[in-house]
Amino acid sequence: MKVLKIDKKDWAGGIQKAHKAYRLYGPVQVKDKGFSEFQALGPDAMPDMTATDTRLSPKSIAFPPQEVMMVFTTDENSELCNQMQVPQKDYAPRAIIGIRPYDAAAFLLVKKNFDTPEYRDPYWCDAYEACTFIGLAVNTPSALDFSTSTKSGPFDENGLDVLLVDTGNHYLAKILTDKGAAFAKSAAWETEAGAAGEKQIAELKASAEKQIRATVAFDNIQRQSIMSLYEADFWEEVAFACINCGTCTYVCPTCWCFDIQDETHAKCGKRMKTWDSCMYPLFTIHTTGHNPRGTKVQRVRQRFMHKLKYFLDKYEDGIMCVGCGRCIRSCPVNIDIRKVCDIMNSYSAGADTCALKK
Amino acid sequence: MQNPYLPYPVRIDQIITETEDKNLKTFKFVFLNPQDEAKYAYKAGQFGELSIPGKGEIPIGIASSPVEKGFVMFTVNKAGLVTNHLHNMKVGDVMGIRGPLGNWYPWEKLEGKNILIVGGGFAFTTLRSSIVYMLDPANRSKFGTIDVVYGARSPGMLLYKQELIEWEKRDDINMHITVDRTDDPDWKYNVGFVPPITEQKAPQGDENTYAIVCGPPIMIKFTQPVLEKLGYAHDHIIMSLENRMKCGFGMCGRCNIGKEFVCKDGPVFTLDQINMTPREY
Numbered sequence: 001m002k003v004l005k006i007d008k009k010d011w012a013g014g015i016q017k018a019h020k021a022y023r024l025y026g027p028v029q030v031k032d033k034g035f036s037e038f039q040a041l042g043p044d045a046m047p048d049m050t051a052t053d054t055r056l057s058p059k060s061i062a063f064p065p066q067e068v069m070m071v072f073t074t075d076e077n078s079e080l081c082n083q084m085q086v087p088q089k090d091y092a093p094r095a096i097i098g099i100r101p102y103d104a105a106a107f108l109l110v111k112k113n114f115d116t117p118e119y120r121d122p123y124w125c126d127a128y129e130a131c132t133f134i135g136l137a138v139n140t141p142s143a144l145d146f147s148t149s150t151k152s153g154p155f156d157e158n159g160l161d162v163l164l165v166d167t168g169n170h171y172l173a174k175i176l177t178d179k180g181a182a183f184a185k186s187a188a189w190e191t192e193a194g195a196a197g198e199k200q201i202a203e204l205k206a207s208a209e210k211q212i213r214a215t216v217a218f219d220n221i222q223r224q225s226i227m228s229l230y231e232a233d234f235w236e237e238v239a240f241a242c243i244n245c246g247t248c249t250y251v252c253p254t255c256w257c258f259d260i261q262d263e264t265h266a267k268c269g270k271r272m273k274t275w276d277s278c279m280y281p282l283f284t285i286h287t288t289g290h291n292p293r294g295t296k297v298q299r300v301r302q303r304f305m306h307k308l309k310y311f312l313d314k315y316e317d318g319i320m321c322v323g324c325g326r327c328i329r330s331c332p333v334n335i336d337i338r339k340v341c342d343i344m345n346s347y348s349a350g351a352d353t354c355a356l357k358k
Numbered sequence: 359m360q361n362p363y364l365p366y367p368v369r370i371d372q373i374i375t376e377t378e379d380k381n382l383k384t385f386k387f388v389f390l391n392p393q394d395e396a397k398y399a400y401k402a403g404q405f406g407e408l409s410i411p412g413k414g415e416i417p418i419g420i421a422s423s424p425v426e427k428g429f430v431m432f433t434v435n436k437a438g439l440v441t442n443h444l445h446n447m448k449v450g451d452v453m454g455i456r457g458p459l460g461n462w463y464p465w466e467k468l469e470g471k472n473i474l475i476v477g478g479g480f481a482f483t484t485l486r487s488s489i490v491y492m493l494d495p496a497n498r499s500k501f502g503t504i505d506v507v508y509g510a511r512s513p514g515m516l517l518y519k520q521e522l523i524e525w526e527k528r529d530d531i532n533m534h535i536t537v538d539r540t541d542d543p544d545w546k547y548n549v550g551f552v553p554p555i556t557e558q559k560a561p562q563g564d565e566n567t568y569a570i571v572c573g574p575p576i577m578i579k580f581t582q583p584v585l586e587k588l589g590y591a592h593d594h595i596i597m598s599l600e601n602r603m604k605c606g607f608g609m610c611g612r613c614n615i616g617k618e619f620v621c622k623d624g625p626v627f628t629l630d631q632i633n634m635t636p637r638e639y
Binding site: 069070072074081082083084086113114116118119120121122225226227230256257258259260261262264269271273276278283284285286287288292293298302305306309310311313314 | 359361362363364365367390409410411412413414415437438451452453454600601602604605607608609610611612613614616617622634635636637638639
């Protein structure tokens with residue numbers, strides 16, 4: 001694995017060169033709003049590498065809030081009347097510059113849902129496969145960052161093709177995959193940093209990881225049965241303040257739930273995939289009016305059980321959370337997933353009841 | 359792998375109004391591209407998404423049987439946006455179907471066993487598919503006794519009446535048709551709710567007997583204790599669940615009961631399995 005050294009004076013030039021081979025995405029300051037978002041970068045635009053974190057995760061690059069899946073006509077004179085057609089999609093190479101390691105890790109978790117042995121969501125998978133992930137290590141983690149507890153971390157390389165490390169006057173670029181090497185070539189990043197570069201990355205990594213104070217544990221959640229946690233007595237309390245606004249699900253890099261909706265204008269129509277949220281009663285309501293998750297408590301429980309228990313049991317590969325801290329920052333009523341995880345992990349009444357029953 | 363969201367185009371070949379309230383219609387579909395029929399190879403118990411451009415999609419159990427060729431058939435209750443629109447469509451109209459989706463009744467495990475089928479109301483569709491499958495000359499010898507308890511509110515609300523009458527005449531299937539009430543003096547079958555009729559007519563449960571139960575929640579609620587009393591173990595009671603669905607193959611996230619998706623890991627579960635999941639259906 002090569003480490004390259006990029007002088008910041010040459011950074012803009014390299015990005016300009018990469019523009020020719022890739023559609024570039026990166027963090028951009030949103031005017032007068034005080035936050036950044038991942039956006040497609042215009043030909044002259046540069047990614048804002050100083051942004052501490054984006055308000056939303058970059059999940060929308062493979063999972064847009066609204067995406068046309070199919071188009072159709074209801075014109076009876078057309079021989080394709082009422083027959084769905086998949087529109088031409090552009091899956092030319094794209095590169096996400098400045099994605100944080102926890103957000104790249106989230107792509108791998110979401111991939112478990114959209115790319116399965118039986119079914120493949122072509123929209124997500126094709127977009128994902130078109131992406132090259134040029135990550136930016138987090139030198140100064142925020143107080144909400146608990147990514148080291150979730151199999152990620154401020155310098156984690158999982159899911160990245162290149163890891164960039166900001167060292168002040170230059171970036172160190174650790175090339176992790178062939179895709180990463182191809183990007184470096186297109187940007188004309190060539191100067192090798194050698195062993196000194198590796199050492200500097202290791203030092204900065206240790207320093208960043210040391211700054212993360214927040215941790216979560218889920219070892220006991222793993223041992224408990226689904227029913228014991230589901231029937232636990234703390235859910236009313238956890239959900240009490242929740243207003244079911246759904247913000248946590250929109251800002252979350254690992255939330256993938258979606259809806260399918262048709263839109264028609266005159267005789268032309270499209271079938272769309274749109275973001276949905278388990279926080280809303282409409283998510284699960286039956287035509288009869290019956291709703292299996294009709295109350296707020298049921299919906300809040302679903303969100304945390306899905307992330308911290310169902311996913312854990314289903315894939316046996318950790319929780320469905322990368323520790324970015326966005327839901328904690330954005331929650332209007334201060335619900336903290338670290339605290340909920342702790343409540344779930346400390347719960348033991350269920351285990352005792354089971355033992356007694358036997 | 360093919361795009362799982364993309365429906366196969368089909369033409370409505372026949373529409374049968376099944377019930378006296380005209381709320382249930384059976385739609386026979388023929389694939390516009392004949393090669394799609396082979397791709398739609400299904401087993402009794404699976405479902406499909408009926409797809410109407412501009413309206414949306416609705417998950418419905420497949421009522422035709424794998425042994426019936428040349429068409430697929432769905433019986434649809436008029437209830438919401440898509441089904442209301444479907445009920446107004448005509449023979450010859452083109453729409454889409456996706457699938458087959460979900461798992462099926464465990465036919466591999468059921469071979470050599472006695473089968474009790476308990477159905478109520480319009481949840482009889484995949485049960486009809488199952489009965490036609492088992493009664494097929496190529497399959498009948500694979501199963502022991504077959505008992506069917508099927509009830510509806512009134513004689514006019516029973517589905518597939520012609521077939522019910524034919525099955526009544528056969529000696530290799532024991533039919534126990536019932537209605538909640540009737541003022542028809544010529545009604546020669548049972549009168550009463552499904553649970554008590556099951557208690558009177560169904561065979562005792564044992565290691566070699568499986569019950570497949572489909573019906574409205576109230577029927578299931580009162581049938582379960584009856585089956586327990588008859589000696590059916592929870593892993594011998596097979597049920598098909600319903601939930602709000604969109605994708606139908608375990609991705610959109612709404613139909614889960616615990617870590618299982620009703621659309622992909624179900625809709626068929628044993629009561630034993632259901633007991634270990636949150637009852638969010």
